[in-house]
Amino acid sequence: MDELTVLLGYFASEMVLAIGGIAILVINFTSPNVKGRYLGYLAACTVGVSAFIMPWQGWFVFEAQLVRSTLRPFFSFCLSPDMYATYFKFAIAIGMLITILASLDYVEARLNGVSAELYALLCFATLSMSFMVSAVELITLFLAIELTSIASYALASLDTSNPRSVEAGIKYFLTGAAATAVSLYGMSLIYAFSGTTNLREILNMQTEVGAQFPHLILVSLIMVMASLGFKGALVPFHAWAPDTYEGAPTPVTTFLAAASKVAAVGLIARFMIYGFSESLELWRPVISTISALTMTVGNLFAIPQRNIKRMLAYSSIAHAGYMLIGLAAVSQAEIDFMMGKGLLERTDVAMTGFLLYALGYAFATGGAFTVVLAVSHLLGTEEIPEYDGLSQRMPHLAWALTIFFLSLIGIPPFVGFFTKAFVFAGAIYSGLGWLSIVGVLNSVVSGYYYLNVVRHMFLLPPKAQSVERTAPSTDAALLIALLGTVVVGLLPNPFLQWIRDALNGVILMLR
Amino acid sequence: MNGGAVWWVFFYALSAFTLFNALLVVTGKNLFKCALHLMLVFLGVAGLFLLQGAFLLAGVQTLIYTGGVTTLILFAIMLSEEVVGRQRQLVSRGVSIGISAAICFLGIALTIFGTAVAQLPENYGVHIAPVAQFVAEASHLPMGNVRAVGVALLTQFLVPFEFASVLLVVAVIGAIVIARLAGGK
Amino acid sequence: MHYLVLSALLFSIGIYGVLTRRNAIAILMGIELMLNAVNLNFVAVCASLTPNQITGQIFAAFVIVVAAAEACIGFALIIAIYRNFAKVNVDDINIMRW
Known part of the structure; x- marks a missing residue:
């Protein structure tokens, strides 16, 4: 393996995404007559190919460790495309693939004038999210968060003739820009006490210098959380989410919920464990408080919603909370395992649950939004009462949505059950029993509003009798999401093995 | 970095200049004038960069912020005015919340600097x-x-x-x- | 140390501006103040704590780049807002509950 091969391997999936995004723009510019739909297929292919490459990329980078390279130190100073990163990149790319496939019809009908820009921005957003989960250096991390944010601001306000979309954009933008400034201040504090921006060196400095100044670390972590929490819509920083989710064009909402949030939690976990595991006892209370608040607020506010996008917005806030249980409950043995020392015990399941949750969530939420997009395109509505009798008009949509909701509630045999079981068990083993009680109670509450939609679809009489057909692309998106939700639930073992490799692989990128 | 008395004179003069203009930016009544004061803040910060020996950064700051961002702001103001040149009156609401949040932040920051950052060993990041x-x-x-x-x-x-x-x-x-x-x- | 206090002051002025202003452009100006304060921090820390490295200045340079990009998007958004609502006060932009 020569130097060039190593570098290509480092950035293979990212390069595919960048080339795809630019190709879409160039095609749109040189031949404006190409239909938006074909650009969408191109974007879906791009994301699909990169999703296919990603799992291999992790292995490749592992092998490439042994190759001498003069340039690699500079890359591995900033990026660590290890198996942890490739796992999350895969989840993100799957979320994006479902998003793009599901939105082809919607975009053609409502956003036809800007379809090229929409698909290109989605490709670039995927690229930046894969940088988000592989960044191990503050500048790279900051740039990746910002690129994702800037792409999301533009996407959210893409429908400029619709006041709601623009309102969604400006609210998202103002909160985001303020959160960025606050987290940058936190990063400058981190830089002040560590003298470096590389997470691994920051970790080393904590043992030397940082241990004397716990409140300095705590304050800087909380300030950095402003931006990370903003991207993941965690509770003190969630105010933008419901309005933006409701106002933004539905494909963009799907992207924000299914992919952007997964990237954010992946980033938070890497940041906390890779850079700050020495201060575990400092941030564990912070993360568990945020987690409990996020679950509770998300679920309680979801109950009265009549707009299904707004309801799913609150529900996705809540799910970020469940995921964070896994991070809050991380045990010392797991951190050691991720740092390349020791082995996992039977009780160390918190991080396993965290990673599996991210994947299962991407499948189920992506699928739920696929149904919302299809209904919104065919029936022109996003209000829950309009879902009455959907089971008679479009039975496959109704059944699929029911499966996704059951998975989100956490009912076996779907993937949501295992993910919740893992994170709750992890919390109990780590002595955070109260957190898992909050989680279980929240799951019960969430059952109410999910099953309410199911009741509308199956028990209430339809308001109109017309039967509509969904497009093949929508069916493909549904199929991917259903396969993920059901297969990972029924056969979790290969995925658990992959997660174990991913956890063990966090550390592979040492110089 | 400290070059004696002259350095300190420059430092305090620039700091006072920057902070004074920053206060005018957040309290001024006329949006257009606020933007011009913001430009002066950018220039003051560029001067402070110079004092720390960050020459390139001072140049970049002057070019991008003073030149670029200020122009963008002025364009945005002019494009969002109904009649160009009409004075846009700015209202500030929630002043008490704003002041308390600012003081809160300042308190935390100064405590941290007093207790932690000041005690960090000089040049400890060298190795x-x-x-x-x-x-x-x-x-x-x-x-x-x-x-x-x-x-x-x-x-x-x-x-x-x-x-x-x-x-x-x-x-x-x-x-x-x-x-x-x-x-x- | 003096630089850190100065930047904390500038940052809190920015916070005040962001929280009290109702005009979207004025809020953005407050955010720019905060970003400038952060840059002062980076440059000062770079000079005093790690004199043989340049990382802090690099970080500040990237912050400037990102701030410019963000301002570009922000003002484009403000123009779009103005076309839709004929005003740029965030209180008035409220079709959906905030």
Whole structure:
């Protein structure tokens, strides 16, 4: 393996995404007559190919460790495309693939004038999210968060003739820009006490210098959380989410919920464990408080919603909370395992649950939004009462949505059950029993509003009798999401093995 | 860094200038004048960069902020005025919340500086970062130097440097898409 | 140390501006103040704590780049807002509950 091969391997999936995004723009510019739909297929292919490459990329980078390279130190100073990163990149790319496939019809009908820009921005957003989960250096991390944010601001306000979309954009933008400034201040504090921006060196400095100044670390972590929490819509920083989710064009909402949030939690976990595991006892209370608040607020506010996008917005806030249980409950043995020392015990399941949750969530939420997009395109509505009798008009949509909701509630045999079981068990083993009680109670509450939609679809009489057909692309998106939700639930073992490799692989990128 | 009394005179003069203009930016009544004061803040900060020997950064600050961002702001103000030149009256609401949040932050920050940052050993960051060592050796010149920044950007920070270009592309696409006339392509 | 206090002051002025202003452009100006304060921090820390490295200045340079990109998007958004609502006060932009 020569130097060039190593570098290509480092950035293979990212390069595919960048080339795809630019190709879409160039095609749109040189031949404006190409239909938006074909650009969408191109974007879906791009994301699909990169999703296919990603799992291999992790292995490749592992092998490439042994190759001498003069340039690699500079890359591995900033990026660590290890198996942890490739796992999350895969989840993100799957979320994006479902998003793009599901939105082809919607975009053609409502956003036809800007379809090229929409698909290109989605490709670039995927690229930046894969940088988000592989960044191990503050500048790279900051740039990746910002690129994702800037792409999301533009996407959210893409429908400029619709006041709601623009309102969604400006609210998202103002909160985001303020959160960025606050987290940058936190990063400058981190830089002040560590003298470096590389997470691994920051970790080393904590043992030397940082241990004397716990409140300095705590304050800087909380300030950095402003931006990370903003991207993941965690509770003190969630105010933008419901309005933006409701106002933004539905494909963009799907992207924000299914992919952007997964990237954010992946980033938070890497940041906390890779850079700050020495201060575990400092941030564990912070993360568990945020987690409990996020679950509770998300679920309680979801109950009265009549707009299904707004309801799913609150529900996705809540799910970020469940995921964070896994991070809050991380045990010392797991951190050691991720740092390349020791082995996992039977009780160390918190991080396993965290990673599996991210994947299962991407499948189920992506699928739920696929149904919302299809209904919104065919029936022109996003209000829950309009879902009455959907089971008679479009039975496959109704059944699929029911499966996704059951998975989100956490009912076996779907993937949501295992993910919740893992994170709750992890919390109990780590002595955070109260957190898992909050989680279980929240799951019960969430059952109410999910099953309410199911009741509308199956028990209430339809308001109109017309039967509509969904497009093949929508069916493909549904199929991917259903396969993920059901297969990972029924056969979790290969995925658990992959997660174990991913956890063990966090550390592979040492110089 | 401290070059004696003259340095301190410059430092305090620039600090007072910057803070005074910053206060005017957040309390002024006329949006247009606020923007002009913001430009002066940017210039003051550029001067403070110079005092720390960050010459390149001072230049970049002057070009991008004073030149670029201020112009953008002025354009935004003019494009969002119903009648160009009409004075836009600014209202400030929730002043008490604003003041208490600002004081709260200031208290936390100063406590931290007093207890922690001031106690950090001088030059303690010298021994870390083997990659950075390469950069320091390659430049062989005192910091603040343009060459040192260039070497660091093309070695240690090559990834973010390349990544920033993607960011600019996305920002340009995004801005064009948002600001285009709705309906017209 | 003096630089850190100065930047904390500038940052809190920015916070005040962001929280009290109702005009979207004025809020953005407050955010720019905060970003400038952060840059002062980076440059000062770079000079005093790690004199043989340049990382802080690089970080500040990237912050400037990102701030410019963000301002570009922000003002484009403000123009779009103005076309839709004929005003740029965030209180008035409220079709959906905030």
